[in-house]
Amino acid sequence: MTQQRKAVALISGGLDSLLAARVMLEQGIHVEGINFFTGFCVEGHTHAIRKQDKVKPKRNNALWSAEQLGIKLHIIDIVEEYKDVLLNPKHGYGSNMNPCLDCKIFMVHKALEWAQKKGFDFIITGEVVGQRPMSQRKDTMPVVARESGAQDRLLRPLCAKNLPPTLPEREGWVDRDRLYGFSGRNRKPQMALAKQFGFEDYASPAGGCCFLTDEAYARKLVDLWKGRGKREYEMDDIMLLKVGRHIRPAPHYKLIVSREEGENNFLMGYRKQFIHLFTTSHPGPLVLLDGEPGEADLELVARITARYSQGKMAEAVTVEIHFPDGTLRTLEVAPLPPIEVKKEWMV
DSSP states (O other): OOOOOEEEEEOOSSHHHHHHHHHHHHTTOEEEEEEEEOSSOOHHHHHHHOGGGTTSOOSOHHHHHHHHHTOOEEEEEOHHHHHHHHHSOTTOOOSSSOOHHHHHHHHHHHHHHHHHHHTOOEEEOOOOBTSSTTTSSTTTHHHHHHHHSOGGGEEOTTTGGGSOOOHHHHTTSSOGGGSOOOBSSOOHHHHHHHHHHTOOSOOOTTOOOOGGGOHHHHHHHHHHHHHHTSOOOOHHHHHHTTSSEEEEEETTEEEEEOOSHHHHHHHHTTGGGSEEEEESSSOOOOEEEEEOOOTTHHHHHHHHHHHTSTTTTSSOEEEEEEOTTSOEEEEEEOOOOGGGSOGGGBO
16 A cells, blocks of 8 residues: 655645645645744734724634635644844845745744644745745745755645656655646636635635734834834833834834724733823723833823813813822813824834
């Protein structure tokens, strides 16, 4: 009897990794999925909080993909290990704070370690030549295979015909003729293959859940480091950068202002860790203050809080300032006029 070969598939939750795994299952390969949790890829998080996202599915797309495929999915927390990838990328960043090439090398290396430990034969990804400007070019794909240590045990089923044969192909574990030669950024071939396999309601084929590729998020992350004077972060930082308006009136502190009820409720969970403010004379947002404001800063902070309340046109608004040690201060302030909310304050 021929030995059934085993492959571990990097499952991001996107269409390409879903298809790559299915192509291998079609060839009788035993496939299990692996999903690495960095903290920067939480599709359902903001969808669950904001009203404008209520129609979007509240799901983990990697788990959904595994369910469609009928395979096991191993979710591995790499939050701490990933910090060095983000802070010190050998190959640099993309258009924002995305270390895509270093990220792919790191994840394939971690998958290789897992595969060797579990007795799996090779690794598969949903990469397509020319699809991503940094990590999925024809000249960078060999870099991923080489620097990850996977070498020719890394198979990309969707574009394999555009690349040299890998070990699984040469050994006859998989049939190269039944692999694909997709290339470029056009997702129509993948969508056609998804239809052929009967996949519906999959994640946007041109999407991606990594917040580091988002210009606004990347700007907030850089601002966080600049404000603290050091390049480091924790999970709470990652989550808070996704929520609210971020306003920095001075280098030594910033405000996180909720924009709606869902964000207000989410930020309530962090209020005891920060100085926080809210209006009592009029309905208004919860405001977290990150940093160390001086005594002279508190009135401005209160006026900004009042400006985003329903009392923004009132002569005076009552603002409570709560400190982490339990101290409470109440101020009556005139809301800051919109014209005085400086554009450069907005992160």
